[in-house]
Amino acid sequence: MKRALVIINPCAGTRQANRHFVQITDILCKAGYETVVATTAGRGDGTEIARTRSRKFDLVVCIGGDGTFNEVVAGVLESGSKVPIGYIPAGSTNDFGASLGLSKNIIQATKDIVMGVPVTLDIGSFNDRYFSYVASFGAFTATSYSVPQDLKNTLGHLAYILEGIRDIPSIKPLKLRVRNEVGVYGGEYIFGAVCNSTSMGGIITLDKKLVDMNDGLFEVLLIRSPRNIFELTQITMALTQGKYKECPMMSFFSSGNLHIEADPDMPWTLDGEYQPGSEEISIRNNKSAIRIMVGRDNAAAQDVLRIAGNKGKL
């Protein structure tokens, strides 16, 4: 009999997964999995459970937000197992699940895991930590949590931008030097993101055509500190229209590896969770590092994983 390890963060998001838990295990059971459940009790547990137990299973299912998924991915990678991972997004923002087109409906997401196919996906390293979809610093990090729901409903993407740019004048410029395979970028920035995703905190939305989550490359966006209202307007326009490449206040490029020199006190976020800064940061793209289950009719995943070239088949 096949075996599934379910790792659930019972406190993620609105705790809605807890209410569906019997249905989730029922679906796994009917799909032929003997199911073992492990709950996380605090930070790091997802990694510890996945690291010590993944090797004995045919499937690891993660239920929680992007932070829990990050932990489970790190644990699976550290275990050396190639076990496919199913992700049931049950957090508050679920940026990464949205990029991959995973269902927001918990039951449907579970069905997609058992009926779906494994496809490979790049995973980033930030010194000795892993991240699934974004390492970022500076402005906007709290924006996705502070936008009122009614504004999100009426204005959508624009609501995040309005909320985000409100903070820009109060942001202390951050000195940075970034080196990659082709060049060096340096100066004072208010924001930077190294993404393997089409969306980041609602503020940055990348065209699906630009993003391949399995190509060994990140999309990198750096936003310079504005010195006057004209430069601030340029940033606002570029964010609103998604035209990062054309904006003189931004550097936007694809890269596999980055070396960053920064203020060690400058905090980062990895997949939405706090990460202490460091003077020297090495960011690497671990190409096709994990296998993740996606539904067979998942059009978004087909786009961002270039399924035809992927090892999995839909």
Ligand SMILES: Nc1ncnc2c1ncn2[C@@H]1O[C@H](COP(=O)(O)OP(=O)(O)OP(=O)(O)O)[C@@H](O)[C@H]1O
């Ligand atoms: N049993 C628990 N009780 C309280 N906190 C927990 C528990 N298990 C894990 N955690 C914490 O939950 C955090 C991860 O939350 P997660 O990101 O999965 O959910 P979220 O923040 O609601 O979702 P999202 O990141 O998608 O907005 C981790 O930092 C971890 O320390």
